[in-house]
Amino acid sequence: MSRRKMVLGGAIALVLVEAYAAVPRRADLRAFDPAEMARLETAMWRDYYDKRYGALFYHLYESTRTQFGFSPLRSLHVAFSAAEAAKMFQPTHSRREADAVLPALVAYYRDLAPAAPVAFDVAEAARLELDWWQARREAVAPRDYGLTIARVTALTYGKSEDDSGIQQFGIARAEAMAFRDSRGEGIAVADWATIEGRLGEAYRSLKASVSR
Numbered sequence: 001m002s003r004r005k006m007v008l009g010g011a012i013a014l015v016l017v018e019a020y021a022a023v024p025r026r027a028d029l030r031a032f033d034p035a036e037m038a039r040l041e042t043a044m045w046r047d048y049y050d051k052r053y054g055a056l057f058y059h060l061y062e063s064t065r066t067q068f069g070f071s072p073l074r075s076l077h078v079a080f081s082a083a084e085a086a087k088m089f090q091p092t093h094s095r096r097e098a099d100a101v102l103p104a105l106v107a108y109y110r111d112l113a114p115a116a117p118v119a120f121d122v123a124e125a126a127r128l129e130l131d132w133w134q135a136r137r138e139a140v141a142p143r144d145y146g147l148t149i150a151r152v153t154a155l156t157y158g159k160s161e162d163d164s165g166i167q168q169f170g171i172a173r174a175e176a177m178a179f180r181d182s183r184g185e186g187i188a189v190a191d192w193a194t195i196e197g198r199l200g201e202a203y204r205s206l207k208a209s210v211s212r
Helices: 003-022 034-049 053-067 072-089 095-115 122-137 142-157 164-186 189-210
Strands: none
Touching (some): 122 142, 142 189, 164 189
């Protein structure tokens, strides 16, 4: 094969790859599998606490791509914004410092918005997300910041804050976080399995609610 044909073939392949990555998909935030979401979120928590930001980015990409059905390119955007927000938040010590994370969270929710069942206020969703992130550091009870998780979830999915399934999801997720925090540096493999099980219950509750 001539060099010209090889270059042309490579260029065509690159165009096809780029087209595949960029073509819009029919993404849907309700399309997730609860067990797989629990597995991926557990992996993301481990990445975050171990400060493995590359792995965190990968698992965020995987969840966005496989569970919500975004295009590869949009999944990269979502994963980058979420990973950037987490990395920026981790070293902060006050809400004032943490407010610097808001632009990344707004970008994250703006990229998620096309897959939501209804339009929602991305700035409000970002603010609520940061509210519960900060609440965890201020010794707020898991049930209380769990209700904040429920609020941002209800907003994103166009559901009522009083929806029992949404509230159950938020509180169960917060309690899984509190369990992880209680284990500290001594957390074991069995503890992570427990966390994944609790997250599975939370996501089953969410799935039942948003599928109605």
